[in-house]
Amino acid sequence: MKMLPVADRATIRGSVAELARDEKGPLGVTLVLHLAAAVVGLAAPWLIGRIIDRVIGGAGAGEVDVLALAIGGCVVVQILLSRTAQNLGNRVAERANARLREDFVARTLRLPVSVVERAGTGDLATRSSVDVATVGNALRQVVPTVLISAIQLVAILAAVFLLHxxxxxxxxxxxxxxxxxxxxxxxxxxxxxLAEGDATSRLTETLTATAEGARTVEALRLARQREREGTARITDQWTTRRATLALRSVFFPVVEFSYALPAAAMLLAGGFFLGNGWLSLGAVVSATLYSQQSIEPLDRIIIFLEQAQRGGASLSRVLGIGLVPPEPRGVATAPPGQALVVRGARFSYAGGHDVLHGIDLEVRPGERLAVVGPSGAGKSTLARLLAGIDAPREGVVSLGGVPVTELDPAERRRRIALVTQEHHVFIGTLRDNLAFAAPDATEDDMLAALAAVGAGWYGDLPDGLDTELGDGARQLNPADAQQLALARLVLADPHTLILDEATAALDPTTARRTERSLGAVLEGRTVIAIAHRLYTAHDADRVAVLEHGRISELGSHDELVRAGGAYAALWHSWHGDKA
Known part of the structure; x- marks a missing residue:
């Protein structure tokens, strides 16, 4: 698993500066209000010092009452200013948080599919949930609190220096x-x-993979192996959290000890200054009160400094999504009705050996090609190259003479559609799920698409196309979800269709009926089927046999059976099992 990148400090500073520029007006007003509140808050200790000095000087009760009322008035004004500033600051923070979330979603949707698959779902899921939530908390609480406390602390220090x-x-x-x-x-x-966040992502990935593959784990008796894997990931997370805890266990005790030093020093020094007549008692009391007053903002800064580190680490992971090079935006176009050609294609996954070795293949317009071969032969990898999801390490895959990776992604997806056995039902209505493929499709179009793939379960839905699907609503079983995906395909109406075991979740009879229905609907389209059931190959115009990353045989079903090679052996074995 290759983790997604994280942003460096320069990128983080640039992003924060951009957010601040977008809100410079409201942010400026917020800072002015907080500064005014901090200045007003300095009045009370100074007035208390004045009261002490005036009482020592023989002032009457009336003058003391006026000063006391002034203290009360300053407290009220400070509360009003602080409340107004906090409300305005919260709005600024929420807008910045919303903009950051929207940017994150936009960047995530622009990620190349190959990058997402290599990173795994755990890393992306952690960034989109834990990290985004942590950044949101930082914007709502940490940043405003640290900013306000810093203003208050500077104002308090300035007041003490003004005293003496x-x-x-x-x-x-x-x-x-x-x-x-x-x-x-x-x-x-x-x-x-950052290490703690990385460990959390890896743990999430392991738990997700184990949960999604629970049946496989049970069937292959892999429970112990998955337990060991999960334990190792939990150990990694525990180790990284222990490391951050060790930092906090040093940081906070030292800071707590430092809080007591100013007040103690102020009493000792103030006594000395008072004894030598350098200062009045009121000034010493005011300075001592200021030193005590400084503890609260300093404490908030220290406490939220730890959360700021979490927020900074999460922000670097959130912004790291934007560091992934976007899918190339080719400007080339290919004329319709052209052949899909593979020449000398070699491909290897990151850090591995070649999976495909010099593939040469031409898929003629309107042809139905079946690709068969043993597990691990490279069939799905070839499908990904044909669809333009991955680019060959050597060689080229072209449509009408134009490399598919140079086509604009939107056009490439209109021209070539890849459907696998992994399907997703989005939370929403059946209508919403179908509209993803064709936003302008009418209700009749959607019903026709469902009928084309044999989705008879549609008639049992209580609200028809407006039936809610997904978590918390009606759940579709894997076979129904697969037919829903195929109905989307019918609505998308691509020029070239690649089926990578797209009917694997259906029982043989339903799969056979569905493929025949699709065949009628997609008449005249180019269809490339990664076949695990050989009747698909039997119905195809040509069959390509893939073995060890190479095409060993290519021809019609009858030609390959007569040739007596690998395909003939597969056919006789498969057909004999069915007889």
Missing amino acids: PLLGFVVLAGAPSTIAVARWYLRRAPQAY
């Missing part, structure tokens, strides 16, 4: 230890959280 520069330096007593441990943590945290 010496007090300003004293309030920074906890800074050296905090900065040192934060730098230590930030050097290690990004990679640690």
